[in-house]
Amino acid sequence: MAVTGRLALLVALGALVVGLGVPSLLGVLLVSGTLALVAVLDALAAVPVGSLHLDREQDPDRVTTLRLGTSLEVALRVANPGRRRATLVLRDAWEPSAGALPARHRLVVPAGERRRVATTLTPTRRGDRDAVRVTVRSLGPLGLAARQGGRTVPARVRVLPPFGSRRHLPSRLARMREFDGRRAIQVRGQGTEFDSLREYVAGDDVRSIDWRASARSPELVVRTWRPERDRHVLVVLDTGRSSAGRVGARAGSDGPRLDAALDTALLLAALASRGGDRVDLLALDREVRASVLGATAGDLLPALVTAMAPLEPRLVETDMRLLAASVLARAGQRSLVVLVTGLDEAAVTEGLDPVLGSLLRRHTVLLAAVDDPELATMAAGRGDAEAVYTAAAAETARAARRRTAERLARRGVEVVDAGPEELPPAVADRYLALKAAGRL
Amino acid sequence: MTEGDVARGDAAASSAATTTAGRRWRGPVLVVGLVLLAALVIAVLGAAPRTGELDPEAASPDGARALAALLEAQGVRVETVTDLDAATAGAGRTVLVALPAQLSTRQRDALAASRADLVLVRPDERTLTALAPGVRPEPIELPEPTEPACGLRAAVLAGPVDLAGAAYSTADPAAARCYPTGTPSGAVSLVEVRDRGRTVTVVGDAAPFTNDVLDERGNAALALNVLGAHPDLLWYLPVPPPAEPGQERGTSELLPPGWVWGPAQLLVAGLALALWRGRRLGRVVTENLPVVVPAGETVRGRARLYRRAGARDRAAAALRADARRDLAGRLGVPRSAGDGAVVDATAGRTGWPAGAVGALLAGPAPADDAALVTLAGELDRLRSAVRDASGATPGAPGPRA
Structure with a gap:
């Protein structure tokens, strides 16, 4: 049961009746009691929430997808099989980051009819978003009180990564055509x-x-x-600790490193599949989180974004042995293994170094790391002691990155270290260079 | 595009911006202007509230300063009072009650008990009942009496006067009824009755006494004769007296009994309001958000550690190492050559003394934080000097060449 503003207004107007007519405790009890009784009767006269039929227009077995940054309308159908008109206030609640608007709907469903309630979703982050619960408030004929109840009407939308680096694709394709067949x-x-x-x-x-x-x-x-054509490119995304760092201000949103990694993988996959190469994807930390294998060129990008959508960075150290084993198991022929991970000195020394030999023996390894543009800003800090100490710390970090990259390069790994905006085209360029040099 | 084009373009853009801004502000400005204009008109037209009504000191059109002066000139002592008891207003005096409607009951009783002659200017019904028994107000709008048509000396001497106010009637046969309004009920604008040995004159309009029209027709004659009957004139401008001690009443006593139950009902309304606003439409939705760590956090943490530990040697070493790497790359010194080669090449390119460059790039750690800040600035200066020197070298065109 819920009351409405109309009841509150009536009770307030009752103050006039009490004050001018029956100024006594009896008057207050009389006026308030009468209104309370009327409200209860009004609520009893409302259409019971349980008698309404709620369902979705979407097929519950199929996941609806949309790209991050776009909007989608999800519809709920409300049927009133009873013999009374239902006046409803309805909320179709979704997870907060689904960005569901409007928050509440008002609608009237005449007896025996059905109405459609459309909620617009504008998600603010990638991944699967679930409908949580539909809450219905059924108002009585006087509009003084209402019955309220809720029900779960399952629905799910999958928010795909935005693929912001798509704009780099035409120029890279043009360059590829220059040495293409x-x-x-x-x-x-x-x-x-x-x-x-x-x-x-x-x-x-x-x-x-x-x-x-x-x-x-x-x-x-x-x-x-x-x-060469029909080479094999295996993109391996590290979703572990190193991918969780929030980097730079990427045109409006500063996402974790993983977002830049996804962008990189999508651009590379789009380019490589047009270049006639087969692209597979593997995302893992302590276990394999996503895997796209053997998709045909036409299905590749949809398969990739769908697989990438629910990926989230996890605060665990990536299991490099598992990574190497998975790569070796999935890449039979000589492949280009694009490893999108971090350049932390300790992680590389203790994790990647021991398994790198087995990878390099059979494959070309390209390591792509998302650099933090803030490091450069901090390294340029001058003026007071705090800024200079920060600059020194930043220089130490950059030196360690550089050292790690150089060590990897000496072992024969192609290293691309760039900021979140620059990494996708930089990796694409390196891929083109490798392809032109016949090193795939 | 020439410079003139640029200027014209800017002018067009700025005028377009002005137009847009003007359009946006036109509505509000118009409304504010109208409000101000209306306020001005109301202030001008509705100005000058009636002030000094029948006040013997007031020179406004409604005041009576001229009449008071004329009376003084005739040898009548005019005394202005705001409150009056029966003893003050003894026999042989005239009391002009200028604003009878403002009399309190006590003041009215005091007047009734006094023995002075009374002149009542446009009295209300309560005043008439108390002070001029037998005289009743007549509901006549704006009578226009012209001739005295009675035997009262003051009226006969005055002739036609401005008495377009209230009208009265009386059944007292001894009363003087002057300035009839011509209605069948026999209403008149000036009545003089005798009541318990005193004369009570009821004047239907204050106009004959005011500065405004005192000099017109017989107004002055009427006023002087009515008010100048005795050498003492008490000009009574009643002001409600303050409450007497012990009789003040609190605000709550002025309220009707049981008033407290109205607000009590409002409290119930507040409860209903709280129930209305407090009921949520469904429970709060929670969501698991992904972990997100600012990538630069470890670097900032290390910077704070350096600072707290006073690790100037490490900080300086990091800055110097980066400078050496940068300079070596810029000057083409192979990495295997060592620091000395970088120092020599830098000194050679910039012309700075080799000792100074050496101290800068590979010297001892700075003694305090200020020295560290200075070192960082000097390293920047050295790098930019190398950049400039490289740019100025013949055959190697720099960005500024």
């Missing part, structure tokens, strides 16, 4: 594979003439080459 090159070199034989035309490099083939043919035949 679409412009067959006739110079044989590292990183190319045999494409086809075709007739010689004036202007072709005479060095590319395939004499053996020409001998069997009435024409002169040249060989063409194209960059």
Whole structure:
């Protein structure tokens, strides 16, 4: 049971009746008691909440998806099978970060009819968001009091990562086309594979003439080459402790390192799949959190964002042995293993170093680390003792990062260390460079 | 685009901005202006509240300073009083009750008990009952009596006067009834009755006594003759007296009995209000939020540790190492060459003394925090000197060349 502002107003107006008409305790009891009785009767006359049918328009078995930064309308259907008109105040509650608006709906459902209540979700973070509970307040015919009840009507939306680095894709694709098979090159070199034989035309490099083939043919035949295709790229996301750090002010929101890592993985996957390579994804810390294997080029990006959506950084040290074992189990042929993790000196020395050998033996390893732009700001601090000590601490941290990166590079790991905005294009560029050099 | 174009563009943009701002503010400004204008009009038109009504000191149109002066000139002593007891107003005096409606009951009783002649200016019914028995007010709007039409000496001498106020009637055959209004009931604007040996004159309008029209028609003659009958005139401007001691009543005593139950009902309304606002539409929703750690936190923590421990040597070493690395890269000194090579190359490029550069890049730890701050500034200066020198080198065009 709940009362309304109308009842409060009536009780307040009752003060006039009491004050001018019956100024006594009896008057107060009489007026208040009458109104209380009327309110109770009004609530009893309201349509019982339990008699209403609530359901969702969405199929409860299918998860609705939307990209972070966009809005989605979720609809609830309210049916009133009774013989009285239902005047309702309804709240379709979702988890707070789902950004459900409006918070409450007012609606009238005539007897035997059904109404649709639309709530707009504007999520503020990635992941799965659940509908929590629908609360219904059914007002009595006088609008003085109401019955209230709630019910769980399950629904779930999956908020996908925004893929903000998508804008870097066209320029990288254009660069890839320059050495792609679409412009067959006739110079044989590292990183190319045999494409086809075709007739010689004036202007072709005479060095590319395939004499053996020409001998069997009435024409002169040249060989063409194209960059390697159908390579395997395995993106490994570290969702452990190092991915939890909140870095820089990324255009409006400062997310954890993991957000930049997801962006990096998406751009690389989009680029590599257009370049004819197979892309797999693995996300893990102490256990495997997400895994996308063997997706076809068309399904790849949807599969990736769906797998990435629920990923959250965890405050545990990543199990590098598990990482190495998982990589080796999933990458049969020689692959490019893109490891998005941190460059903490201790973590690399004790975690990654021991297992790096087994990875490098069979694969090319690219380590991408999200740098904190604030380090540079702190390192440039001058003026007073506190700023200078902070600058010194920042320089120490940068030196350690640099040292770690150099040590990894000496062991043959490709290291890309850049800020959250710069990392996705930097990794894409390094991938293109590796591809052009035939090191995939 | 020339400079003129830029200027024109800016001017157009700023005028557009002004127009937009003007449009946005037009409504509120208009409303405020109208309110101010209305306030001004009301202030001007509704100004000058009636002041000094029948006050013998007041020179306003409603005042009676002219009449008081004329009476003094005729040898009548005019005394202004705001309260009066029966003893003061003895026989052989005239009491002009200027504003009878303001008399309190006690004051009215005191007047009734006195033996002085009374002149009542437009009295209300209660005053009439107490002081001029037998005279009743007549409900006539704005009578316009012209001629005295009676035997009263003052009225006969005055002739036509301005008495467009209230009208009265009386059944007393001995009463003088002057300035009839011409209604069948026989209402008149000036009545003089005799009551217990004194004369009570009821004047229907204060106009004949006021500064405004005293000099018109027979107003002055009427006023002087009515008020100048005795050499002593008490000009009574009644002011409600303060409550007598022991008779003050508190605010609660002025309220009707049982008033307290109205607010009590309001308290119940407050309870209903609290019930209305306090009932939540469904429970509070909680959510597990992901852990998020500011990445720079460890660095700041280490900076605080350095500072608390006074680790100037470590701090200076970190800053120097970074400077050496930067300079080595800029000057093309191989990393294996050692600090001495960097110092030499830097000194050579900038022209700074090698000793000073050496002390800066690889000297002893600073003695205090101030020296550390200075060291950091000097390292920056050295780096920018190298940058400038590199830029100025012939054949190597720098950014400023």
